[in-house]
Amino acid sequence: MNYLEEYKKWCEGDVFDQDTKNELLSIKNDEKEIEDRFYQELEFGTAGLRGVIGAGTNRMNKYTVGKATQGLANYIVKRGTQDKGVAISYDSRKMSDEFSKQTALILNANGIKTYIFEELRPVPELSFAVRELGCTAGVMITASHNPPKYNGYKVYWDDGSQIVNPVDKDIIAEVRNIQNYEDIKNISEEEAKKKGLYNIIGKEIDEKYINILKSSVLNPEAIKKVGKDLKIVYTPLHGTGNTLVEGLLNDLGFENVYVVPKQAKPDGNFPTVSYPNPEDPKAFELALELAKEKDADIVLATDPDADRLGIFVKDSKTQEYKNYTGNMSALLIAEYRISQMKEKGILPNNGMFITTVVSSNLAYDIAKYYGLQIREVLTGFKNIGEQMKLAEINKDAKYVFGFEESYGCLIGDYARDKDGISAVMALCEAAAYYKTKELTLWDQMINIYEKYGYYKETQVSIVLEGSEGAKQIKEMMEKLRNTDIEKIGNYKVLKFRDYREDIVKNMNTKEVANPGLPKSNVLYYELENNFWCCVRPSGTEPKIKLYMGVKGTSNEDANEKLEQLKEAMVKIVK
DSSP states (O other): HHHHHHHHHHHTTSSOOOHHHHHHHHTTHHHHHHHHHHHHHHHHHEEEEEEBBBBTTTTTTTTHHHHHHHHHHHHHHHHGGGGGEEEEEEESSSSSHHHHHHHHHHHHHHHEEEEEEESOOHHHHHHHHHHHTSEEEEEEEOOTTTTTTTEEEEEETTTBOOOOOOOHHHHHHHHHHOOOOGOOOOOOOHHHHHHEEEEEEEEHHHHHHHHHHHHHHHHHHHHHHHTTTTTTEEOOOOSSSTTTHHHHHHTOOEEEEEOGGGGOOOOOTTTOOOSOOOOOOOHHHHHHHHHHHHSEEEEEEOOSSOOOEEEEEETTTTEEEEEOHHHHHHHHHHHHHHHHHTTOOOOOOEEEEEEEEESTTHHHHHHHHTTOEEEEEEHHHHHHHHHHHHOOOOHOOOOEEETTTEEEEESSTTSSOOOOOHHHHHHHHHHHHHHHTTHHHHOOOOOOOHOOOEEEEEEEEEEHHHHHHHHHHHHHHHHTSSSSEEEEEEEEEEEEETTTEEEEETTTTTTTEEEOOOOSEEEEEEGGGOOOEEEOOOSSSSSEEEEEEEESSSSSHHHHHHHHHHHHHHHHHO
16 A cells, blocks of 8 residues: 555544544645655564654554554463553653553553553653563653654563563564554553553652662762762753652752753653753753853753763863763763772672673773673663673673663663663762762763773764655665775774674675674774774664764874764765
């Protein structure tokens, strides 16, 4: 069926409500818009759905969410784990509340018990709840840091991690088997509650989650000593973060926590930011204004589902606020926690540090220094969660820390997804500890660079929307895949890795090996001087993403080399 036939079916079919039909009839003269909404089905990928909210097969709406949920339900019923239940949470985005309730009731109609949060809650708490309640799965309604027009549907499995192979493939197959929207089951909330299937959760899970975080603090005496002096500005960017952050920091003894007033309350329109992403310095505009007013030491922002953390830190020498990349903030936390665990004699002998192929190589130096084994995985925190599960099963390593460059880390094994709430806590604790040593967090970042080398990384996203954009991204990846690139800028390519084709090519000898890499549409270039570049299409947005990293002898040297490498890589890709 082509997109115009599918459009007509939605405009005329009995299963679709009048509001949906009216929305679609309003675009009847805009064939380009009709094509974009119907040229494909919104793909249920390896973590679930993500797309623009609206009517159509290529949009987030109650029909696409319903189809995804019915497929998930069929899979759970086939496994016979419906009595274990599914935990459900949602963030502040448009339709999140409605989609979460719809998800619960469809699962209930299939005889599956659900535990739905009374109000919006962050991703990490959902991951924790799945484990705490012994659920078979979890669903989080969120589009993370995407612009306001997006929403999404993330699926978690019984270990609290986002679904991975083979569970993801099996669920995707079940979703694709749903041919008709009429096959989606439903039940009233009243009947679901009467059957004991629809259960509300909230404060009791909050308390258990917060207590776990508090128990992770390594130097409470440092907070007690300087908690009244440290000034912290925080913004949840209209998302879920402040359901927990301000109370947690106050409980720990931080007395000067200032939440940005205009961004404190959840709001799916994100009225003060065009892009609610702590990776984007523009999202900090109001927070930095408040920081200057209060003379804050650190400025923190979490994204709408509070799994990512971005920071600015005051440099006491220049009085400037320095922006940290996701690599910098995560590795600052890692160095702090690992060094303190070592000092206190609680660092496991078989400790494990997990990183990703596009994260900073500084992780390898930190792991080596403290005698930790390091594991490298593909992008996506679910791959870190998978390694945590394997280590637990095989009993061959104890998780210490994991992170990815996209502003996410996890300080303990209580959850299986990145946790912006605990990252806020750990960073504030580190700030307090270093303050007792008369150091700022910027001083400590420089100390880390001086200790290991000036590692710097960046990324470039090339946005290509719609069906034509998807075609362009595919062509760009194939062109790179089939071209022998021997030099990027001034630097020789030593090895080329193609994760989709499972090959590693030595660019000097031209020898090709098949090392058994995990399958993914990722290309990686290992360069001389500990430099590297990586290219992959985004799994959640219409982008092709370029990553690169260097190691320099100073801040200036590393920044200059990184800029040169970035320019060279963009030229090659475009």
